[in-house]
Amino acid sequence: MYNKVVIASDSFKGSLTSLEVAQSVAKAVKESHPLCEVVEVNVADGGEGTMDALQHTLGGRKVTLEVSDPLGRPVNASYVILDDGNTAVLEMSAASGLMLLTPEERNPSKTSTVGTGELIRDALDKGCRKFLVGIGGSATNDAGMGMMYALGFRFKDASAVELPPVGGSMIKVASIDMTGRHPGLSEAHFVVACDVKAPLYGPEGAAYVFGPQKGADKDMVEALDMGLRHFAEVSAATTGYDFSSLDGSGAAGGLGFAFRQYFAARLERGVEMVLDAIHFDELLKGADLVMTGEGRVDNQTLTGKTPFGVAQRALRQGIPVVAIGGSVTLDHEQAQSAGFKDVVQITPAGMPLEEAMKPEVAAENIYQTIKSLLKKYE
Numbered sequence: 001m002y003n004k005v006v007i008a009s010d011s012f013k014g015s016l017t018s019l020e021v022a023q024s025v026a027k028a029v030k031e032s033h034p035l036c037e038v039v040e041v042n043v044a045d046g047g048e049g050t051m052d053a054l055q056h057t058l059g060g061r062k063v064t065l066e067v068s069d070p071l072g073r074p075v076n077a078s079y080v081i082l083d084d085g086n087t088a089v090l091e092m093s094a095a096s097g098l099m100l101l102t103p104e105e106r107n108p109s110k111t112s113t114v115g116t117g118e119l120i121r122d123a124l125d126k127g128c129r130k131f132l133v134g135i136g137g138s139a140t141n142d143a144g145m146g147m148m149y150a151l152g153f154r155f156k157d158a159s160a161v162e163l164p165p166v167g168g169s170m171i172k173v174a175s176i177d178m179t180g181r182h183p184g185l186s187e188a189h190f191v192v193a194c195d196v197k198a199p200l201y202g203p204e205g206a207a208y209v210f211g212p213q214k215g216a217d218k219d220m221v222e223a224l225d226m227g228l229r230h231f232a233e234v235s236a237a238t239t240g241y242d243f244s245s246l247d248g249s250g251a252a253g254g255l256g257f258a259f260r261q262y263f264a265a266r267l268e269r270g271v272e273m274v275l276d277a278i279h280f281d282e283l284l285k286g287a288d289l290v291m292t293g294e295g296r297v298d299n300q301t302l303t304g305k306t307p308f309g310v311a312q313r314a315l316r317q318g319i320p321v322v323a324i325g326g327s328v329t330l331d332h333e334q335a336q337s338a339g340f341k342d343v344v345q346i347t348p349a350g351m352p353l354e355e356a357m358k359p360e361v362a363a364e365n366i367y368q369t370i371k372s373l374l375k376k377y378e
Helices: 018-032 050-058 114-125 145-150 167-172 183-187 206-210 218-239 251-263 270-277 280-284 299-303 306-316 332-337 359-377
Strands: 004-009 037-042 060-068 074-082 087-091 130-134 154-156 175-177 189-193 266-268 289-297 321-328 342-345
Touching (some): 004 306, 018 037, 018 289, 037 280, 050 060, 050 087, 050 130, 050 270, 060 114, 087 114, 145 154, 175 218, 189 251, 189 270, 206 251, 251 266, 266 270, 270 280, 289 299, 289 306, 306 321, 321 359, 332 342
Parallel strands (some): 004 037, 189 266, 321 342
Antiparallel strands (some): 074 087
């Protein structure tokens, strides 16, 4: 008999949202244990869906404005101001994401994070001083120059000529003028969801690892890497310290570096940022069982995805955790060593993927799987 069950699953991408997964699980739990307290939590791992998950759990309003896309064209992008009136949640991909460009337009020497900076500037102007930022899915490799430019920083070459804040300008930067920076930045606190360990430059850095998927050929990758290295040197001379080798500095084409170097941001695993923000440890108190999941549960899950993050929190309080997935490739031993009581595939053997991903089919498969599991646990 269960007294309290907490449900905290990521979305099943292309099929069900985090909330829809939780609703299907909750339906099965409530039918099997009518007196059980069921807590449905909308969660994400710092990537797609993070803004919506935090808005749903903590309350807030969506703000939409026109900003610059990666090539400087106007695009509508949104962020959320939580009900406390002080916290803004934003995803840089809304303004500076690869999805905003056609494959032919991808060129990280010409793209910029200006739009991301414009979102932050708007939130600062509205009084926000705490920021939760997801930086996945970028189209950029500008070391955050664009974001900084939108917030009042200026970059000049050796002849004191102002440079456009794009990836190709990094190598030319001779000085960074911080006198015009937004006054709200001195009071602002940034937490950045970052699951990438790449340093700013070098063979494992932003340009070499992520440049090709953003449209860079071999020569451009080398040029961008030299630019990142040079920008780090100028930044160190400007501020007196250097975070270019920090894990995550190379995330989002060096945006992680700009956040840490210039805004004293804390870089965290995405799921940890989300779980902290919703006070997940408090929600777990008194639970007998935690249920989590994502569309595909595999080795990648154990590198810090939502189910793993949820499981680690639950284990600290001695609560057993069950994970479900549309497909599961972890074996029983891997699952147990990662702290899961059970990892179960919801899709019946032989069901075609196209059928299994239909929202109504996935919801029914979750419901039936949970009903069977709970019967097994009785």
